[in-house]
Amino acid sequence: xxxxxxxxxxxxxxxxxxxxxxxxxxxxxxxxxxxxxxxxxxxxxxxxxxxxxxxxxxxxxxxxxxxxxxxxxxxxxxxxxxxxxxxxxxxxxxxxxxxxxxxxxxxxxxxxxxxxxxxxxxxxxxxxxxxxxxxxxxxxxxxxxxxxxxxxxxxxxxxxxxxxxxxxxxxxxxxxxxxxxxxxxxxxxxxxxxxxxxxxxxxxxxxxxxxxxxxxxxxxxxxxxxxxxxxxxxxxxxxxxxxxxxxxxxxxxxxxxxxxxxxxxxxxxxxxxxxxxxxxxxxxxxxxxxxxxxxxxxxxxxxxxxxxxxxxxxxxxxxxxxxxxxxxxxxxxxxxxxxxxxxxxxxxxxxxxxxxx
Amino acid sequence: xxxxxxxxxxxxxxxxxxxxxxxxxxxxxxxxxxxxxxxxxxxxxxxxxxxxxxxxxxxxxxxxxxxxxxxxxxxxxxxxxxxxxxxxxxxxxxxxxxxxxxxxxxxxxxxxxxxxxxxxxxxxxxxxxxxxxxxxxxxxxxxxxxxxxxxxxxxxxxxxxxxxxxxxxxxxxxxxxxxxxxxxxxxxxxxxxxxxxxxxxxxxxxxxxxxxxxxxxxxxxxxxxxxxxxxxxxxxxxxxxxxxxxxxxxxxxxxxxxxxxxxxxxxxxxxxxxxxxxxxxxxxxxxxxxxxxxxxxxxxxxxxxxxxxxxxxxxxxxxxxxxxxxxxxxxxxxxxxx
Numbered sequence: 001x002x003x004x005x006x007x008x009x010x011x012x013x014x015x016x017x018x019x020x021x022x023x024x025x026x027x028x029x030x031x032x033x034x035x036x037x038x039x040x041x042x043x044x045x046x047x048x049x050x051x052x053x054x055x056x057x058x059x060x061x062x063x064x065x066x067x068x069x070x071x072x073x074x075x076x077x078x079x080x081x082x083x084x085x086x087x088x089x090x091x092x093x094x095x096x097x098x099x100x101x102x103x104x105x106x107x108x109x110x111x112x113x114x115x116x117x118x119x120x121x122x123x124x125x126x127x128x129x130x131x132x133x134x135x136x137x138x139x140x141x142x143x144x145x146x147x148x149x150x151x152x153x154x155x156x157x158x159x160x161x162x163x164x165x166x167x168x169x170x171x172x173x174x175x176x177x178x179x180x181x182x183x184x185x186x187x188x189x190x191x192x193x194x195x196x197x198x199x200x201x202x203x204x205x206x207x208x209x210x211x212x213x214x215x216x217x218x219x220x221x222x223x224x225x226x227x228x229x230x231x232x233x234x235x236x237x238x239x240x241x242x243x244x245x246x247x248x249x250x251x252x253x254x255x256x257x258x259x260x261x262x263x264x265x266x267x268x269x270x271x272x273x274x275x276x277x278x279x280x281x282x283x284x285x286x287x288x289x290x291x292x293x294x295x296x297x298x299x300x301x302x303x304x305x306x307x308x309x310x311x312x313x314x315x316x317x318x319x320x321x322x323x324x325x326x327x328x329x330x331x332x333x334x335x336x337x338x339x340x341x342x343x344x345x346x347x348x349x350x351x352x353x354x355x356x357x
Numbered sequence: 358x359x360x361x362x363x364x365x366x367x368x369x370x371x372x373x374x375x376x377x378x379x380x381x382x383x384x385x386x387x388x389x390x391x392x393x394x395x396x397x398x399x400x401x402x403x404x405x406x407x408x409x410x411x412x413x414x415x416x417x418x419x420x421x422x423x424x425x426x427x428x429x430x431x432x433x434x435x436x437x438x439x440x441x442x443x444x445x446x447x448x449x450x451x452x453x454x455x456x457x458x459x460x461x462x463x464x465x466x467x468x469x470x471x472x473x474x475x476x477x478x479x480x481x482x483x484x485x486x487x488x489x490x491x492x493x494x495x496x497x498x499x500x501x502x503x504x505x506x507x508x509x510x511x512x513x514x515x516x517x518x519x520x521x522x523x524x525x526x527x528x529x530x531x532x533x534x535x536x537x538x539x540x541x542x543x544x545x546x547x548x549x550x551x552x553x554x555x556x557x558x559x560x561x562x563x564x565x566x567x568x569x570x571x572x573x574x575x576x577x578x579x580x581x582x583x584x585x586x587x588x589x590x591x592x593x594x595x596x597x598x599x600x601x602x603x604x605x606x607x608x609x610x611x612x613x614x615x616x617x618x619x620x621x622x623x624x625x626x627x628x629x630x631x632x633x634x635x636x637x638x639x640x641x642x643x644x645x646x647x648x649x650x651x652x653x654x655x656x657x658x659x660x661x662x663x664x665x666x667x668x669x670x671x672x673x674x675x676x677x678x679x680x681x682x683x684x685x686x687x688x689x690x691x692x693x694x695x
Binding site: 057059062064065068069071072075111112113114115116117118119120159162163166167171172173174176177178179180181182183201267268271272273274276277278279280281282283286316319320323324326329330332333 | 385386387388389390391392420421422423424426427540543564565566567569571572573574575577578579581582583585586587599602603606610611612623624625628693
């Protein structure tokens, strides 16, 4: 529709130099160029899902319901951002789901067992999370093994360590309650508080999510580091040939995922006071799905930071929308799958239409 | 050589900063809570048997990191320590793998096997193999309707449906009109039976709600979403202690008037019952299940006894924990054994 209306306006106004081109680099209409961007498809998909639930589930129209959906989206979205950057850089991380729990367990147990201020635990957890990322990246770069294998290994190691170490140290499979310890309230304010917007309680993670997304977008589009990410994901060999520090870029991307895991882990710890060591399994696929729905290629080299924001929103929207709509809960997972596939297909169709000549 | 030297030179300041930070942090001890505040409590002890050492295998369908099974295992370990038994614990939520673990125990020629029957059909073959090898097998936790069919000598546990029915009756007494039953693992038979039991006796409406149990933030927002959609809900029934604690947060967040009841305990939950954020819990006494299963194998070997007379299961639940009796249970829960 718009694709047909727009050309009449944009093509004639194409500036002089392009007329001399041989046709191969012909400027394409603005609307099509816009639609060809990876995040536009997912934006339309997210809008479609939103409209669908606004119609079928009246409760979604309420402000506090939207705050709840945004909260759910933000806990996925904060992790989906570094996961997306890593994916643009040509790798992916299967250990990201359990790494969140590793971080939360580390912080909780360090603070509790040593009877320290909880901030000590928070900082130790940050170091551990970054170290896990460093290990993943270092092993990948040193051995040249595919990230599937390296991070599958870390995934299993962390899953076992989470359980075994927690049991060894606390004698239980869940950590002790740290809510009465020094520093807890400050940490909760930073990682897990909520604030009032026109009578609606909004979780602080929503703000962090958007701040991180803006930061990631800026890094990706405006900095040298952003170019490196695209370069190593596109073609590692030629990137190295033109002087891109491939090793540094890859390792730092894995460490960025570690940072994300730390942040989400701290949120979980300070909003629920204790952590169960078996949690987090399967979440890595949700992060990856949010990034892929957001237009990041599984093969690397393409994608954006804003796409995964909509990807995560779509996940949160569908997951909570099904409940708001009051559908039979047995169909829950199936609904989720159908809605997501539908959204991805819209995404794909929009991009195909837009890039067709 | 040169490179690694210069690298370590570059690392030196980093290490120094980290060490300095660690020293600074050492001053940051917490004045409240933490390990120091945790009282050192002695475990239950009843002397030690002088009977010859025997080996017993406990094979469950526990999935990793579940607080409930942790308590079962502690009960089993306490009985093993008392009875001079070497306990071999193994678990796998996949029924086929669980059967393999039982086969493994048979191959090790253990003196007794305790198993859970989450999927009885998958366990039929290995149970008959164990019997053929002369190894007594007892059941615990799940499989109350199948243990006799499979030829087990004893069974310790609660009937999930009966426990659900008890909770439903309790809701009637509390004057509840509409409840939501939160299932943290879609398709788990035991959980479905609990909700079905509630539905059977509860005179009001009850609806099931599936949540993603491996992701707490998602559990919280899903329950919040449900409470917001339906303001008539006056009871949230959780099927595990950690989920009940999260449900209480959801109730707060949704500004709902609903109360929270749950199955199973842990140490945070008893605190929540005390402060009133959770109304009551149905306790199937997992510690007792683990303890009795192991102890019964010792009694069987050394004195030929079997509890329940081989006819009836030994019920460990449903026992209610609420404000009236939480004080006595709290100190045991704090040790992680209730």
